[in-house]
Amino acid sequence: MFRVTIRGRFDALGDADRARLTATDLFQAAFTEAGTFTYDPSLTAFTFRAQVPAARETDGEPEATARAVAALEAHGFPHRILRVAVTDMRTIRIRRRGGRR
Template sequence: MFRVTIRGAFEELGEDDREALRSAVDSFQVGFTEAGTFTCDQSLSAFTFRCQVPAEEPEDGEREATERAIAALTAQGYPHRILRVGVTDMRNIKIRRKGARR
């Protein structure tokens, strides 16, 4: 499982897109989902898109996760440009339990 965060900027949003984003801006849930979730500023210029991408093959890496997350972002249908992409491979995360002794 990968968690991908894409930071970007909207480009040339039509009035219908702007209205849809304005009405949904407060209802967006912040979190990682397979469909992806948006957070954006009130001016609708910058956004953060969070997407959870399953590893389809054991050797899948950041490149494959990034490609799938960008496809999920593109599927949202808003014109954009990508500024930064961050990928976390959840298979490498170690969880420390409270009270665990070494």
């Protein structure tokens, strides 16, 4: 499983795009397969978060990035991508509190 964060800027949003964006709950930002947006009040900059399952054991950042960008583009908002960050959740280690003393 990968968590991909894409930061970018909207390009020339139309009135229908603006209405569709502002109709979503801004406080439901989460990593989902469909992806979620957070954006600035002027609808200029955005952050898109997507959770991308690894299709194969050998999948890496390039595959996860491509699938997250496809999810972003499926929303249909005109945009420019500025930065992409990928976290491979398979490599995350959880530290438990109260371990050995």
